[in-house]
Amino acid sequence: MSEHVERPARSLIAQSLTAAEAQTVTQGDGAGIGWYGERPEPGVYREPRPAWSDDNLRALCRHLRSGLFFAHVRAATGTDTSRANCHPFASGPRLFMHNGQIGGYARIRRPVESLIGDGAYDARLGTSDSEAIFLAALSDGLDDDPAAAFARVLGRIAALQHTHGVRAPLRFTACYTDGGNLHAFRWASDGHCPSLYLRRLEAGVLVASEPYDDTGGTWECVPAGSHLRIDRMLRVAVAPFEAGAAPPPRPLAQPPREATPAD
Amino acid sequence: MSEHVERPARSLIAQSLTAAEAQTVTQGDGAGIGWYGERPEPGVYREPRPAWSDDNLRALCRHLRSGLFFAHVRAATGTDTSRANCHPFASGPRLFMHNGQIGGYARIRRPVESLIGDGAYDARLGTSDSEAIFLAALSDGLDDDPAAAFARVLGRIAALQHTHGVRAPLRFTACYTDGGNLHAFRWASDGHCPSLYLRRLEAGVLVASEPYDDTGGTWECVPAGSHLRIDRMLRVAVAPFEAGAAPPPRPLAQPPREATPAD
Amino acid sequence: MSEHVERPARSLIAQSLTAAEAQTVTQGDGAGIGWYGERPEPGVYREPRPAWSDDNLRALCRHLRSGLFFAHVRAATGTDTSRANCHPFASGPRLFMHNGQIGGYARIRRPVESLIGDGAYDARLGTSDSEAIFLAALSDGLDDDPAAAFARVLGRIAALQHTHGVRAPLRFTACYTDGGNLHAFRWASDGHCPSLYLRRLEAGVLVASEPYDDTGGTWECVPAGSHLRIDRMLRVAVAPFEAGAAPPPRPLAQPPREATPAD
């Protein structure tokens, strides 16, 4: 994992100190990784100290090898700097991480939390808006159709914002998996979504909030309003994504560099 | 404050490592102090590291002087070891701290949290049962009559435990103040309340979970089912305390050592 | 203290996230305060979490009142992010804090530490270059003549750098007090000293790494190569300061705004 999280010049660990495209420059409110190994449940490491000084994080990235993993650095948007508010969030075999926020969360926290069903409420370990979105989706069909579940939950939250007179936006750039397919989303109620990039390699597919090496051309910017689904065969399908509705994804058109025969 | 929190042989800091009467021997899941100074709102310091190695706590106790302060060491009962779950809890001019627990809290957390009114829900920073009791009381008349408010809330929680088939006890040894009177409570649904002691000095009144010096005789054990009210004139009144009901306190009979004229 | 540390728009707490003049933009490797109260020894609070999310720090600043206090946010320069490496450093009645670094410290750490005398070595709680400078000065006449002691120590360290072929600079913008006079220094071997400002008010004198409010004109930039001495009568004396030598300070010429009779 070190090859992706630590070693690149603009690695996630470097981004914690100075991100180029993030909506906050410094993301020093904690970091986390989640990875799949021999068990159905992922391993999770979360720590509120800044990634840039976290030797444990470095050592884990160097010594873990995984075919499917998440890594995140956090810039808090109003909730506590604690382990339980660090991403990724896990529940059983599932992992979720999120850039963005629920605008006006302090005002609508209670009705947002009431979207979490009783069965999932036990898994509410922290107080963040991100965890609430995850658990609300878990209560509303996440295992059956992740995109539809997140679309419904975001639609409900947007409605709550409207009802409570919140004008601050709802922003959702996120990754989700249950250890099988990887789903990535980029959407915001005001069009200003946190960035999302895709890079296809022979050996895998990378999804990142911003390119972390200098091979810029091979990173494809994921447009706002998108849902990416990447299966274990590394096939990428894309679909429009909108709060309140989520059509099924269709295979992504081949990217330029692979479409050129002479390449 | 050091005179009470740090220097005694069996100080709170020493108790964090080995308490004599606590229901858990080690209370290493954090510590906190709250104190009143020039502002109506108390100052609060909370830290999840064990008190025994907390140099900040020591320094604060040495350098703060206050006519009314709280100090607490925590043994977690199932919720996260984080700052937001450390005692004392504060809201405006109020301070609250608690030994004990809501048995079966994981099963009834949601209905317990629903006892917190919308106005107080903003102040829900952590995930602990203790903070939930405080905020539920705050939503239900705490400012008018603390004992009645806590009694009502405990009654409701006991009913929730019953409804959900929880047999584990509800235990509540606690201190509350709004900067004026100090209220201390000792009650448990199964009679096994965490201990509570009172010591009357010329210059003040001490309330503690256990005597912290060797002048044992001057510490009065507060009986189970009690509410103590101590006013700024250091007058102590006592009343029976029971979940669901709370009669007004009456002046406490003089303790033996002061009642004896020849003393 | 809140009036200086927390409330200004460009307060130290705000600077922890985005400093305007610091040599590193983010100073998220911890924070600390030291203050004098009723005891000869100052109180000290140090915490490795970023200042911007530290509720304890905020509460302390709001509830402490002191005639002489230090506050610091840290950007680590190679040593561990731990409490013991946070500033200010204290020993008996003394407080010290430092912006800057010993270039090539990893290569000359052992001979630098050997400048600390046996009597002061006990107070070596961390591993930072800043603490080493403080304790070396403490071993070499700090109590008699702070400027001369720091000048000698910096001279020795510069010689060690030279001997070991270190070309990275030695930079020293620092504050020191024993509870009486306040001494501030600004010097660097390469002329690029961390910034230092002075502001004279009716009720006191402020020394800061950068102006933290918008009354820019009233902040005087302290020139490189200076030693400021401020006594309890708020008289400010200034002297040239150079590693290896330190002449006695002389009264500072009145600043323009006070020199104008019509002011």
Add this chain to the structure above:
Amino acid sequence: MSEHVERPARSLIAQSLTAAEAQTVTQGDGAGIGWYGERPEPGVYREPRPAWSDDNLRALCRHLRSGLFFAHVRAATGTDTSRANCHPFASGPRLFMHNGQIGGYARIRRPVESLIGDGAYDARLGTSDSEAIFLAALSDGLDDDPAAAFARVLGRIAALQHTHGVRAPLRFTACYTDGGNLHAFRWASDGHCPSLYLRRLEAGVLVASEPYDDTGGTWECVPAGSHLRIDRMLRVAVAPFEAGAAPPPRPLAQPPREATPAD
């Protein structure tokens, strides 16, 4: 690793709260693990929070699988509660952990640290006596003959204690490996060594400070004054171990349960 560190009723994580044979009942000053995987250097995770509340530690133990690993819970003996003072200590391919202490360390810290050679001093990240022993041995032949190196270092430290009039004991129950053989030591200047146990299984050899399951009979108590060497073929050799001298180990006599032909 979970099978050994987390799941047993008296696991290391449980021991952090209540150890049966340790010289301090509570070992709540941090925890750490080190493990060998695909790289010559071990992975290391160290954290100053108590093991009992460390979800990261639990997750790592569940998701790491290693043929050779260390796990430790710390009871501090005077030095800072920080990551850098948590065990195990690593340098290149080496891992070291220690129960015990250098009596009077505060008085002889400087001469003890002077036993660390210049080449190893860079690796001095913390301030503990345990790390100093490790780095001193690393400077004095650890790679050639671990037992001889530790014996020499302990002999030098005992001499320093004598010279400085320290009567407090020197205690050393420790494990060391470079990824090849495992070396375990049990020795104390006063005969009161921290406990050490050995258990031989079909699939491996366990060395622990105390038995952590109820199969008590199969745990062999390692006598005071011993050096165990366990090679990758799981052969166990034992030798007397004494500060100042260390003879070569010889194969350990078969333990009773294996010595019985009918077994």
